[in-house]
Amino acid sequence: MTASDKQGDKEHRILEATENLLALYGFHGLSMQLVAKEAGVAAGTIYRYFESKTALILAVHRKIVEEVSQALFDGYDPKASLHQRFNFLWDRSWLLFIETPQLLRCKFQFDHLPAEHDLQRMRELEAHHFAPMSDFWEQGIEEGVFKDLPHELLSSLTFEVCFGLAYKQLTLILTLTQSQMQATKDACWQAICVAPSRSGHLD
Numbered sequence: 001m002t003a004s005d006k007q008g009d010k011e012h013r014i015l016e017a018t019e020n021l022l023a024l025y026g027f028h029g030l031s032m033q034l035v036a037k038e039a040g041v042a043a044g045t046i047y048r049y050f051e052s053k054t055a056l057i058l059a060v061h062r063k064i065v066e067e068v069s070q071a072l073f074d075g076y077d078p079k080a081s082l083h084q085r086f087n088f089l090w091d092r093s094w095l096l097f098i099e100t101p102q103l104l105r106c107k108f109q110f111d112h113l114p115a116e117h118d119l120q121r122m123r124e125l126e127a128h129h130f131a132p133m134s135d136f137w138e139q140g141i142e143e144g145v146f147k148d149l150p151h152e153l154l155s156s157l158t159f160e161v162c163f164g165l166a167y168k169q170l171t172l173i174l175t176l177t178q179s180q181m182q183a184t185k186d187a188c189w190q191a192i193c194v195a196p197s198r199s200g201h202l203d
Contacts, residue, residue, distance in 0.1 A: 011049045013039040018060045023105035027057070061122050064106055069129035071096050076132060082140050083189065086158070089133070090185050093159050097166035104167055146192050158188040 017038035021030055032053060036043040050056040072092050076085070097104040110122070127134065137154050140146030146154060165184065168174050176184070 010039070010041055010045060014041065014046055014049060014056070015060055015063055018056055019064065019102065019106060022060065022109055023102045026109050030057075032056075058121065060106075061110060062125060064103060064110070065125055065129050068096065068103060068107075072130075073132050078132060078135065082136070082143070082145055085136055086189055087185070089136070089159065090162055090188070093162045094166055094181075097163060098169065101170050104163070104170065107163065108167070140192075144194060147194055149192075154192050157191045161188050 014035060017035050018030070021034055021038055025034075030053075032043055032046055035056070036046055039046075046056065050059060072089065076088060076092075078085070080088070133155070134151055137146065137151040140154075141148050161184065165174075165176060165181075169176060
C-alpha cells in the first residue's frame, strides 16, 4: 500500500467512524476523541484531513448524500409515467432505509442539525444530487396531476411518511404487512394528486 493509499484509508475510516457514531449518539454526543477511537487513529490525525468538527460533519453529509442519491436513482427512468416513478421512488426509499438503517438514523440527525452548521451549503448539495426528485414534482404540478404545493410539502406527504414508517419498523414500534404498505403508498399518492379522476394509476 502506497502512502497515498494509506492516507485515503485513514480518511475513509474517519468518515465511516463519524457516520457510525452520529447514528448512535447524534451530534451532541459526537466528539473528535470518540471519532479517533472508533477510527483507530490519533486525535490529531483527524485534523490532517478535516480542519474542524464542522468540516468533518460536512464531509460526512456529502458522503451520505452521494451514496443515498446514487442508490435512490439507480435504474430510475425519467420517461416513465408519474405513477410508475412514484412507486419506484417509494419502493427504493423503503428498501434503502430498511437495508441500511444507519443511513436512516443519520438522515434523522441531519434533519435536526443545530443551526450553527453550514445548512445553506448542505441544502445546495442536496438540491444538486436530488434534482431528479425536484423535476418529478415540477412535472406533476405542470401537468395538473399533483397539487400545486411546495416540493418540500409534497415530499412530506409521501416520502417522509415512508421514512417515518421505516423508522418505526426498525425500532419495532410497528410491523407493516404487504397489504398495509401498499394501502399506505396508495394513500400517499392520492394525497398529492389533484383529484382521483386525474390521478388514477396511469401506468
